[in-house]
Amino acid sequence: MRVIQVGAGVHGLRWTQWLTDFPKTEIVGLVDVSDEALTAARKIAKCGTDACFSTLDQAIKNTNAEMLVCVTPPEYHKATIIKALKAGLHVISEKPMADTISSCKAIVKTASETRRRCVISQNFRYRPAMYTIAELIHKGKIGEIGQIKVDFYLGFDFGGGFRHEMEYPVIVDMAIHHFDYMRYITGLEPVTVQGVAWNPKWSNYQGDCSSSLIFEMSNGARILYNASWGAKGQFSDWNGNWQIEGDKGTVTYENGHIRLYSVPKLYKVKTEKEIAPKKMTREEQMLVLDNFIRAVTYGIVPECEVFDNIKSMAMVFAALKAVKTGKKVPVIDKAFADLLSTL
């Protein structure tokens, strides 16, 4: 498929490489507001300056693209995605879908009206370790989920940029991976959230880079989510450390290690074993791409289409409301439910 890529920053250049390496995609247009970024991307894609544009309008007009990949900062996702969908392109966008609830709703509405495929790249689902854990849970190895604890404590300095300026950088730019994964592994929908956010004294983030949230899920299970980019050390990897407990046992993930505990009776562990992550032929964004091309080609509903992803994004916006008000809030409020019912 012929692709326009918008945004060629740190993560965008990785996408340029993936789109170049992937056998079924060809970059026909690169868009960025920075000439430096375009030059770097052009070298990876091995294309001429005639494929480089400073606006999406020019790229759409001068290429015969079929799809677009959006890798700009979140605040620009809405304009790019909506323009592409209206021009008849199928879209993959980086997470998060957008930075405000109204932008997300506008994207979902446009995807519905234009009937183009619009997928958010939740690559976290397709990391071998996380994919393996999801499979264990989906196969019923730990039974019905009752409680989950996530500790994402990763002191990380991006050296400036949009994350250091956001009001709640981890909740808006990072937690969507973890929230989406919660829905994916449990098959449950979140009902309420409560929590607090703060900024450690030493933090070089302007906004609150630490938070502690409790989600109540549709079967009554609770998920405790503790996260910080301001930790004094790297106590988890980017996946976070997980303890997922069901009525038959527990699966844990800690810094690359998966352990499965069989607990058939009350609290006594019967067996405990380390599980090796599954070998996957494609993973992360390459699997996102593969699923997307398959969906467009064969008319299959892809995973992480915006109609599903909006429910993961609802967790982000409800979490923001909860930490701002200090109250327990519904994840899907009436306005949200009304929107979902029209799709």
Ligand SMILES: NC(=O)c1ccc[n+]([C@@H]2O[C@H](COP(=O)([O-])OP(=O)(O)OC[C@H]3O[C@@H](n4cnc5c(N)ncnc54)[C@H](O)[C@@H]3O)[C@@H](O)[C@H]2O)c1
């Ligand atoms: N899934 C992941 O693992 C992962 C990792 C990193 C970043 N991301 C996501 O990727 C996106 C980009 O992050 P990044 O780290 O590459 O950011 P970045 O700031 O390094 O790069 C953004 C690029 O977009 C360009 N840009 C800004 N506004 C634009 C516009 N209106 N039109 C065209 N180009 C524009 C900038 O010039 C820059 O080159 C974000 O949504 C981020 O959350 C995802």
